Amino acid sequence: xxxxxxxxxxxxxxxxxxxxxxxxxxxxxxxxxxxxxxxxxxxxxxxxxxxxxxxxxxxxxxxxxxxxxxxxxxxxxxxxxxxxxxxxxxxxxxxxxxxxxxxxxxxxxxxxxxxxxxxxxxxxxxxxxxxxxxxxxxxxxxxxxxxxxxxxxxxxxxxxxxxxxxxxxxxxxxxxxxxxxxxxxxxxxxxxxxxxxxxxxxxxxxxxxxxxxxxxxxxxxxxxxxxxxxxxxxxxxxxxxxxxxxxxxxxxxxxxxxxxxxxxxxxxxxxxxxxxxxxxxxxxxxxxxxxxxxxxxxxxxxxxxxxxxxxxxxxxxxxxxxxxxxxxxxxxxxxxxxxxxxxxxxxxxxxxxxxxxxxxxxxxxxxxxxxxxxxxxxxxxxxxxxxxxxxxxxxxxxxx
Numbered sequence: 001x002x003x004x005x006x007x008x009x010x011x012x013x014x015x016x017x018x019x020x021x022x023x024x025x026x027x028x029x030x031x032x033x034x035x036x037x038x039x040x041x042x043x044x045x046x047x048x049x050x051x052x053x054x055x056x057x058x059x060x061x062x063x064x065x066x067x068x069x070x071x072x073x074x075x076x077x078x079x080x081x082x083x084x085x086x087x088x089x090x091x092x093x094x095x096x097x098x099x100x101x102x103x104x105x106x107x108x109x110x111x112x113x114x115x116x117x118x119x120x121x122x123x124x125x126x127x128x129x130x131x132x133x134x135x136x137x138x139x140x141x142x143x144x145x146x147x148x149x150x151x152x153x154x155x156x157x158x159x160x161x162x163x164x165x166x167x168x169x170x171x172x173x174x175x176x177x178x179x180x181x182x183x184x185x186x187x188x189x190x191x192x193x194x195x196x197x198x199x200x201x202x203x204x205x206x207x208x209x210x211x212x213x214x215x216x217x218x219x220x221x222x223x224x225x226x227x228x229x230x231x232x233x234x235x236x237x238x239x240x241x242x243x244x245x246x247x248x249x250x251x252x253x254x255x256x257x258x259x260x261x262x263x264x265x266x267x268x269x270x271x272x273x274x275x276x277x278x279x280x281x282x283x284x285x286x287x288x289x290x291x292x293x294x295x296x297x298x299x300x301x302x303x304x305x306x307x308x309x310x311x312x313x314x315x316x317x318x319x320x321x322x323x324x325x326x327x328x329x330x331x332x333x334x335x336x337x338x339x340x341x342x343x344x345x346x347x348x349x350x351x352x353x354x355x356x357x358x359x360x361x362x363x364x365x366x367x368x369x370x371x372x373x374x375x376x377x378x379x380x381x382x383x384x385x386x387x388x389x390x391x392x393x394x395x396x397x398x399x400x
Contacts, residue, residue: 052120054089055135056082056096058110076100080110080131082118096129108134158206165202172198177268182256187264188232191271195224199279207283211382212290219282219375224275227367231270234359235263242266244353266356274323274364278371281319285312285375293383301384308376316372320365327361 060081078098084090096118100107110116115135121128151159172194180190199220207213235242242262243249251260289308293299299307328335331354338348348354 052087053132054087054118054120055085056094056116056118056131057085058112058114058116059083059093060112061098061110073101074099075102078110082116082129082131084118085115094127094129096131098131161205165198165205168201169198173272181260181265181268182258184258187261187268191268192228195271195275196221198275199224202279203283207287210290211379212283212286215289215375215379215382216279216282216286218378219285219371220275220279222374223278223282223367223371224271225367226370227274227278227363228267228271230366231359231363232263232267234363235266235356238355238359240266240356240359241352242356244356266360270360270363273360274367277319277323277364278368281312281315281368282371282375284315285372286379289376289379289383301380304383305376305380308379309373312372312376316369319368323364323368324361327357331357 058080062079064077064079076099078100080096080098081093082096083093098110100109110131115138116131117133117135119130119132121130148163151162153159155162177190177194181187200217203213203216203220207216240263242265248262248265251258251262285308288311289304292307293304334353349358
């Protein structure tokens, strides 16, 4: 069993490594890429003034005059009396400045009682306090706490395992993938490695070491591999820049001066976006086939695979819609603009931003669809080759 699983993982890794060699060697790495992540991130090429952020409560709000108001830079300048809620100045009161530009996308009004985030700066020996945002993290923590509580309450031990795998995923994304990209490493290779680790560890922790998990791993990695290949090849043929979003364009001017491979970043986003949905499909099919086999141990391999495919067909319709709807939902304002200005369809479909999102949605959906037969066939063949008593679930695992 281990040989089969390791062989499959090695096969996928070799294909992906070969596939990414072209992009990895097309861009000559800087000498700095030979250093470790921490060394590169610590050696910042710039120095910026220390800024301090604290929570505060609005006490009073008054209109005032100031530089920029007459020139039309600001429509209003507010003098706000605040009370600090955190930090060394907790409990103290201070005056803060709040600028309004007339742009509803950036402005936000404040009223007494609002909790806000303020920026404290020392300029020429004087302290300036600026209101920069509402305090929102408190509510994020509350909703996150409800999410964790429901996982534990309804999922029991499975819920706790889910929390562990979620923490691992966040750790790999925030402390491995992001620092690695900022250090100038290949986004394609980083994404492949992290996707493999997330898939294998998550499924083994949640599902245990059994045929169900092994089949799901093969199906998921195969589906994500296909999604990545389709996205990369089609993106190259369509000359997608990877710069369709404003945030991607801003990366060209960050102080670290990293020479990003934006096509690789596009690949990384597509793979990571599809991974969760493909993992869901793979595990659902493998679990269903496991239950079918436990209910009917004499079922033939052919009938077991057929049953897995039937389950997958039902999942396919809803999950494909899930990916498509998720991408379209993020583009509703843009689609409204095109409709309002009656932009021709031929112009819309050929825009970089639209083509990027279409390929993102379609490649992820294709990977999801093809993960169904990969998982079903893997589960059936593994069940046929390995004695069930060696890997069947214990009564305890079944009850969980």
